[in-house]
Amino acid sequence: MTLLxxxxxxxxxxxxxxxxxxxxxxxxxxxxxxxxxxIEEGSSKQRWANMARIALGQSKMVRRPISGILHIIVYVxxxxxxxxxxxxVIDGLFGxxxxxxxxxxxxxxxxxxxEVFALLVFVAVVVFWLRRNVLRIKRFMSSEMxxxxxxxxxxxxxxxxxxxxxxxxxxxxxxxxxxxxxxNIVSGVVAPWFEGLPIHAIERAAWWLHIVGILIFLNYLYxxxxxxxxxxxxxxxxxxxxxxxxxxxxxxxxxxVKLMMDPDADPYALADEPADEPGKFGASxxxxxxxxxxxxxxxxxxxxxxxxECPANQTGKKLSPRKIMxxxxxxxxxxxxxxxxxxxxxKADGKQLLGDYISNEExxxxxxxxxxxxxxxxxxxxxxxxxxxxxxxxxEQSAAPIELNTMMTNIENNGAPWPYNQMDRLNWNNx
Amino acid sequence: MSEQLKVPTMAxxxxxxxxxEVLFWVGCAGSFDDRAKxxxxxxxxxxxxANVKFAVLGAEESCTGDPAKRAGNEFLFQMQAITNIExxxxxxxxxxxxxCPHCFNTLKNEYPSLGGxxxxxxxxxxxxxxxxxxxLTIEGGKFKGKRITFHDPCYLGRANNIYExxxxxxxxxxxxxxxxxxxxxxxxCCGAGGAQMFKDAEAGDKEINIERTExxxxxxxxIIAAGCPFCNTMMTDGVKNKAEGQIEVMDVAELIxxxxxx
Numbered sequence: 001m002t003l004l005x006x007x008x009x010x011x012x013x014x015x016x017x018x019x020x021x022x023x024x025x026x027x028x029x030x031x032x033x034x035x036x037x038x039i040e041e042g043s044s045k046q047r048w049a050n051m052a053r054i055a056l057g058q059s060k061m062v063r064r065p066i067s068g069i070l071h072i073i074v075y076v077x078x079x080x081x082x083x084x085x086x087x088x089v090i091d092g093l094f095g096x097x098x099x100x101x102x103x104x105x106x107x108x109x110x111x112x113x114x115e116v117f118a119l120l121v122f123v124a125v126v127v128f129w130l131r132r133n134v135l136r137i138k139r140f141m142s143s144e145m146x147x148x149x150x151x152x153x154x155x156x157x158x159x160x161x162x163x164x165x166x167x168x169x170x171x172x173x174x175x176x177x178x179x180x181x182x183x184n185i186v187s188g189v190v191a192p193w194f195e196g197l198p199i200h201a202i203e204r205a206a207w208w209l210h211i212v213g214i215l216i217f218l219n220y221l222y223x224x225x226x227x228x229x230x231x232x233x234x235x236x237x238x239x240x241x242x243x244x245x246x247x248x249x250x251x252x253x254x255x256x257v258k259l260m261m262d263p264d265a266d267p268y269a270l271a272d273e274p275a276d277e278p279g280k281f282g283a284s285x286x287x288x289x290x291x292x293x294x295x296x297x298x299x300x301x302x303x304x305x306x307x308x309e310c311p312a313n314q315t316g317k318k319l320s321p322r323k324i325m326x327x328x329x330x331x332x333x334x335x336x337x338x339x340x341x342x343x344x345x346x347k348a349d350g351k352q353l354l355g356d357y358i359s360n361e362e363x364x365x366x367x368x369x370x371x372x373x374x375x376x377x378x379x380x381x382x383x384x385x386x387x388x389x390x391x392x393x394x395x396e397q398s399a400a401p402i403e404l405n406t407m408m409t410n411i412e413n414n415g416a417p418w419p420y421n422q423m424d425r426l427n428w429n430n431x
Numbered sequence: 432m433s434e435q436l437k438v439p440t441m442a443x444x445x446x447x448x449x450x451x452e453v454l455f456w457v458g459c460a461g462s463f464d465d466r467a468k469x470x471x472x473x474x475x476x477x478x479x480x481a482n483v484k485f486a487v488l489g490a491e492e493s494c495t496g497d498p499a500k501r502a503g504n505e506f507l508f509q510m511q512a513i514t515n516i517e518x519x520x521x522x523x524x525x526x527x528x529x530x531c532p533h534c535f536n537t538l539k540n541e542y543p544s545l546g547g548x549x550x551x552x553x554x555x556x557x558x559x560x561x562x563x564x565x566x567l568t569i570e571g572g573k574f575k576g577k578r579i580t581f582h583d584p585c586y587l588g589r590a591n592n593i594y595e596x597x598x599x600x601x602x603x604x605x606x607x608x609x610x611x612x613x614x615x616x617x618x619x620c621c622g623a624g625g626a627q628m629f630k631d632a633e634a635g636d637k638e639i640n641i642e643r644t645e646x647x648x649x650x651x652x653x654i655i656a657a658g659c660p661f662c663n664t665m666m667t668d669g670v671k672n673k674a675e676g677q678i679e680v681m682d683v684a685e686l687i688x689x690x691x692x693x
Binding site for chain 1: 436492507509540585592623628637
């Protein structure tokens with residue numbers, strides 16, 4: 001018996017995993033380009049509980065029952081079928097065949113469950129495909145979903161279809177497994193289709209393609225929108241615990257304001273120890289966002305529930321919270337590529353998130369209503385990015401729409417957004 | 432209309448050595464907007480009816496800074512916040528009630544880290560607690576049997592998870608509470624939040640308040656109940672466009688005050 005297949009398998013497995021790890025390290029590096037953020041609020045217990053409920057338990061997915069239940073099928077199928085992948089890996093490395101079958105009758109039960117899930121996943125994925133391509137559900141048809149995002153979504157579905165089909169074919173053409181006649185619930189039905197064909201060769205081909213397909217899919221994740229299958233877990237852990245309405249107070253501004261308003265402060269007294277240059281206010285590029293916001297961007301799987309709930313988007317405005325997340329990710333990837341090309345350092349490319357990706361018009365259309373935040377099944381917060389970019393527009397560029405400047409001047413001058421005198425605040429009682 | 436209500440200010444009470452039970456934060460809309468002033472008065476009448484010792488800041492009150500913050504002007508927000516906190520802490524205020532969810536959200540969530548920690552409640556929560564303490568009774572009166580739909584203000588609902596207090600109050604009016612297709616967590620914004628109230632909307636197919644008003648009209652209400660002066664304005668505008676004279680937009684406080692002819 002030659003060891004060659006084992007060696008080839010080991011090399012494929014190693015390079016598949018190695019390449020994936022390399023890209024995950026890039027992803028970590030890119031996320032760390034963002035500002036570090038304190039997550040003192042809440043306990044880690046609460047955070048684990050959120051992860052268990054929202055990511056593991058899919059609690060927010062089922063708010064839309066059809067896509068929610070279909071998604072749970074694919075998700076559970078994905079987890080369950082990983083046990084089978086473990087067997088394939090052991091078989092591949094050690095030249096065994098169906099090593100787990102030694103556990104006896106339980107093996108048939110397990111494979112039976114896998115086969116049922118494979119079939120269910122296959123059907124669910126077909127429905128997903130129909131929703132995107134035939135039913136053309138509105139949220140998959142937005143302008144930001146044209147081109148690559150549409151192809152990306154479909155490619156993922158094709159991957160899953162092919163992997164499920166290969167799994168069933170692999171079982172159906174495995175004469176030894178079929179002769180056990182235990183657990184071949186689906187493959188037993190398919191098996192007769194292969195009669196008269198070179199069944200052993202087909203079995204081997206399906207087995208190899210299945211594992212190679214899984215490794216290719218694993219490596220495709222980094223280049224696609226599909227990272228949520230991994231990142232949903234850290235993302236829900238780091239999801240906000242504070243009320244949605246609470247917008248962070250910028251500490252850098254607090255220091256300035258306190259100094260400005262403190263009657264005892266002597267601005268010259270500070271001169272001997274020059275204070276740090278206050279950083280940029282707000283965000284105009286990915287470097288100004290925090291790491292959770294960047295993690296959010298990588299986690300987004302472009303489902304569009306945020307956009308379909310957005311009042312601005314529903315009434316035809318340009319704003320789409322999903323696009324905010326996609327733009328942030330695309331820009332971060334672009335920055336990452338520049339760092340790769342320049343051996344670890346970023347060289348300004350004359351582009352930034354604001355303007356080159358996200359327009360002022362989109363940012364000013366937001367009502368800060370939190371519908372997008374509430375809609376996201378995995379705790380992504382597009383609103384925080386929108387508001388940070390507004391901060392940049394207003395505090396660094398004084399580029400607010402003119403009516404907002406009027407409103408702010410009124411607040412400054414008379415403590416109300418309208419031009420009424422503060423001394424008249426109780427006049428309502430005399431009218 | 433020149434009824435004068437008894438509205439003590441913190442300064443007056445302080446001079447007499449009286450500490451009120453609660454500070455009524457009127458807000459800019461409640462102070463200056465003609466429509467919202469009626470909500471302010473309705474709430475004052477209910478507070479009197481329930482014998483609540485309250486006070487307002489009057490000329491010492493200033494914008495919480497919410498619209499400036501949401502527009503991106505953190506400087507202006509924090510200047511407003513720190514000024515207001517000095518006034519509030521100067522009077523040793525413990526509890527604040529307000530009829531504006533924007534003021535509510537800002538005072539409750541964004542003032543504490545700047546040194547202003549108070550128990551802040553929305554007026555619907557406060558009225559509900561008065562009801563539970565049996566200090567206030569609500570009768571259906573003229574709203575008995577009327578179809579009422581409640582429009583969730585974003586800054587009360589999604590922002591702070593308060594969905595039931597206003598509904599509990601409305602249900603006491605013996606009206607028929609009907610829900611729009613988007614309600615509670617999925618409530619559709621009126622279009623005013625995030626400083627939109629003070630600017631024209633960006634180009635689109637439709638105004639958000641029209642979309643929301645159409646959702647309300649679908650459930651054929653006689654009254655759209657609101658819990659926010661800005662929502663009230665937006666929905667009133669929407670009704671003027673789509674169903675003038677057929678639907679009234681009223682704050683929950685107005686419903687309660689009107690039911691008993693206060």
